[in-house]
Amino acid sequence: MTVVRQMIETWRHVFKLDPDRAISEEDLRAVCQSGTDGILVGGSTGITYDNTARLMSGIQRYGVPCVLEVSDLSAVVPGFDAYLIPMVLNSPDPAWIVGHHRRAVERYGDFIPWELLLTEGYIVLNGNSAVARLTGADTGLSADGAAAYAHIADKLMTLPIVYLEYSGSFGDAETMQAVREAVGHARLFYGGGVTGPDQAKLAASLADTVVVGNIIYTDIGRALSTVEAVKSDAAI
Numbered sequence: 001m002t003v004v005r006q007m008i009e010t011w012r013h014v015f016k017l018d019p020d021r022a023i024s025e026e027d028l029r030a031v032c033q034s035g036t037d038g039i040l041v042g043g044s045t046g047i048t049y050d051n052t053a054r055l056m057s058g059i060q061r062y063g064v065p066c067v068l069e070v071s072d073l074s075a076v077v078p079g080f081d082a083y084l085i086p087m088v089l090n091s092p093d094p095a096w097i098v099g100h101h102r103r104a105v106e107r108y109g110d111f112i113p114w115e116l117l118l119t120e121g122y123i124v125l126n127g128n129s130a131v132a133r134l135t136g137a138d139t140g141l142s143a144d145g146a147a148a149y150a151h152i153a154d155k156l157m158t159l160p161i162v163y164l165e166y167s168g169s170f171g172d173a174e175t176m177q178a179v180r181e182a183v184g185h186a187r188l189f190y191g192g193g194v195t196g197p198d199q200a201k202l203a204a205s206l207a208d209t210v211v212v213g214n215i216i217y218t219d220i221g222r223a224l225s226t227v228e229a230v231k232s233d234a235a236i
C-alpha cells in the first residue's frame with residue numbers, strides 16, 4: 001500500500017476548500033487547526049493555477065495534510081501531499097471518465113508522480129450541483145443504480161476511493177445505505193449538505209470519510225462543529 005493510500009485510510013473527516021471562493025485568514029486558520037484529518041483543495045469551476053497555488057500556500061503554514069483534487073488540467077500545482085483524480089462514473093460523457101485523464105497523461109508523461117495519485121470513482125447525485133451540470137451526470141439513479149456503480153468502482157475497477165457526491169444537498173438515506181453495502185475494499189467518501197453535527201454523525205455512520213465543503217463559507221461555527229461530531233464514536 002502506498003503512503004498516500006495509508007494516509008487516506010486514516011481519514012474520518014476532511015474539509016474541502018474551493019480555490020474559487022474567498023476565505024479570511026482567521027477562518028482558514030480555524031479550519032486547518034480544527035482537528036480535521038486533511039484539507040482537500042477542489043472545486044468544479046473557476047479553478048486556476050494561481051488561485052490553487054495561493055490556497056495551497058495558505059494551508060501549508062498549518063501542517064495539516066493538503067491534497068489537490070484535480071478538476072482542471074491547467075491548475076495542477078506541484079507541492080501537494082497527494083493528488084486525487086476524479087472519474088465521474090455516472091457521466092454519459094467519457095471525457096469525465098477517462099478523456100481529460102488521457103490528455104493529462106499525454107501532457108505530463110514521465111513527470112507524473114504516480115505514487116502520489118489516487119483515483120476517486122465519483123457517483124454524482126444532486127442534479128442541481130455545479131459538478132452535475134458540468135459533467136451531465138445521470139442523477140436520476142435509483143438506490144440500486146447507485147449501488148451498481150459502487151460495485152463497479154469497488155470490484156471491477158478496484159478503485160481506492162468511491163465518492164458518493166451530493167454536493168450542496170444532503171443525500172438520500174436509502175441510496176447511502178445501498179452504496180455502503182456495495183463498497184468493500186474501497187474507502188467510501190461521502191460529501192454533500194453536511195451543515196452541522198446531526199448530518200455529520202449520520203454521514204459518519206455510513207461513510208468512511210465525511211467531506212464538508214460549502215458550510216465553511218456560510219457558517220464557520222457550524223462547519224467546525226462537524227469535526228467533533230464525526231470523530232466522536234457515537235452515531236445518532
Ligand SMILES: CC(C)=CCC/C(C)=C/CC/C(C)=C/CC/C(C)=C/CC/C(C)=C/CC/C(C)=C/CC/C(C)=C/COP(=O)(O)OP(=O)(O)O
Pocket residue numbers: 018042043044045069070071072073076077078079083085086087088096097100101102104105108111112113117122128129130131134135165167168213214
Ligand atoms: C509534478 C506534478 C505535480 C505533476 C502533476 C501530476 C498530476 C496530478 C497529473 C494529472 C493526472 C491526471 C490523470 C489528471 C486528470 C485531469 C482531469 C482534469 C480530470 C477530470 C476530472 C473531473 C472528472 C472533473 C469534473 C469535476 C469534478 C468531479 C470535480 C471534483 C471536485 C468537486 C466535485 C467539487 C465540487 O464542486 P463545487 O464547485 O464546489 O460544486 P458546488 O457548487 O455544487 O458546491
Ligand SMILES: O=P(O)(O)OC[C@@H](O)CO
Pocket residue numbers: 016165166167168169190191192193194211212213214215
Ligand atoms: O459542499 P458540500 O455540500 O458540503 O459538499 C462537499 C463536497 O462533497 C463537495 O464536493
Ligand SMILES: [Mg+2]
Pocket residue numbers: 018043167213214
Ligand atoms: Mg462547493
